[in-house]
Amino acid sequence: MIRSLLSLSLGAVLLASPAAALSLRNQVLVDADVIRLGDIFDGAGPRADSGVVQAPAPGRRISYDANWLAEVARIYQLPWRPQSRFDRITVERAGRTVATADVIAALKPSLVAEGMNPDAIVELAERGEVAVSLDTPAQIDLRTLSFDKTSGRFSASVVVGGDHPSAIRIAAVGRVYPTIAVPVLRRAISPGEVIREDDIEWAHKREDQVRRDVVTDPRRLVGTTPRQRLSAGQPIRDNETKAPVLVARNATVTILLQTPAMTLTAQGRATEDGARGETVRVMNLQSNKVVEAVVSAPDVVIIQLGVRTQAAALLNEAKLP
Numbered sequence: 001m002i003r004s005l006l007s008l009s010l011g012a013v014l015l016a017s018p019a020a021a022l023s024l025r026n027q028v029l030v031d032a033d034v035i036r037l038g039d040i041f042d043g044a045g046p047r048a049d050s051g052v053v054q055a056p057a058p059g060r061r062i063s064y065d066a067n068w069l070a071e072v073a074r075i076y077q078l079p080w081r082p083q084s085r086f087d088r089i090t091v092e093r094a095g096r097t098v099a100t101a102d103v104i105a106a107l108k109p110s111l112v113a114e115g116m117n118p119d120a121i122v123e124l125a126e127r128g129e130v131a132v133s134l135d136t137p138a139q140i141d142l143r144t145l146s147f148d149k150t151s152g153r154f155s156a157s158v159v160v161g162g163d164h165p166s167a168i169r170i171a172a173v174g175r176v177y178p179t180i181a182v183p184v185l186r187r188a189i190s191p192g193e194v195i196r197e198d199d200i201e202w203a204h205k206r207e208d209q210v211r212r213d214v215v216t217d218p219r220r221l222v223g224t225t226p227r228q229r230l231s232a233g234q235p236i237r238d239n240e241t242k243a244p245v246l247v248a249r250n251a252t253v254t255i256l257l258q259t260p261a262m263t264l265t266a267q268g269r270a271t272e273d274g275a276r277g278e279t280v281r282v283m284n285l286q287s288n289k290v291v292e293a294v295v296s297a298p299d300v301v302i303i304q305l306g307v308r309t310q311a312a313a314l315l316n317e318a319k320l321p
Helices: 002-021 066-075 100-113 308-317
Strands: 027-030 034-036 051-054 061-064 089-093 121-124 140-147 153-160 168-177 179-185 200-206 245-247 252-258 263-270 279-284 290-297 300-302
Touching: 027 034, 100 121, 100 140, 100 153, 100 168, 121 200, 245 290, 245 300, 252 279, 252 290
Parallel strands: 027 089, 252 300
Antiparallel strands: 034 051, 061 089, 121 168, 140 153, 153 168, 179 200, 252 263, 263 279, 279 290, 290 300
């Protein structure tokens, strides 16, 4: 009796094992143009390599619901039934995105030959992302081109993949924009850092996007400091930089009074920040009187000789150096 029960149990396990091993995949990545039975079901058995349906385009995905999956299982005689109406599978086709920059690079030589300025910027009209299968060569060939030099508009047809069976044709529509050369920073620079000549390089920007207040002479940038952090490669506006602070508020400074006959000095305390050439108010530490002076160097200010009353106030308190 016990032997019979063991035999029946073993037989039940053997009969159930194919169904128990069979399971639905939820998300699948394929790299072929066909979705196979084994891509959909784990444990599909000898027919796992059978093609079921066309795969989506490279880089795309598609979903199948419980009814479709049940029909596939029935056709291929698989012991699988949906657990609920929410059973589904999503299949994505592996692909390599065709970079817009690569398409533009393929267009540029022909556009220049048609009269485009080599420094012009080429932009493609907004389009969806295009992908090709992983085995498609990266070669991009221009087949047709129509360019209106007056408006800058163009339309072209390019082929990605050469003569490969998976090559695709792309319609490229866009416009050419004239540019202007402007000085930009090679690196990001923060407030307090002084912009040097070797921090600057030239970049071509779309002429219609360069504002009137953008600096076009690099000499106006050298020796200045940003008011706020400036990014590399971007045009710089007039009000985005300033002369660096040479005298800081509350700093101890040397006050100079120079005349043809003598030079007098005194110690003072700045009451405000000042850059080279700016006038700041400074307190004479000997007399506690406030005078106006011009910043000439780090922590050095000079009293303007034309301001006699201030000169007299300093002379009354200052000592010869």
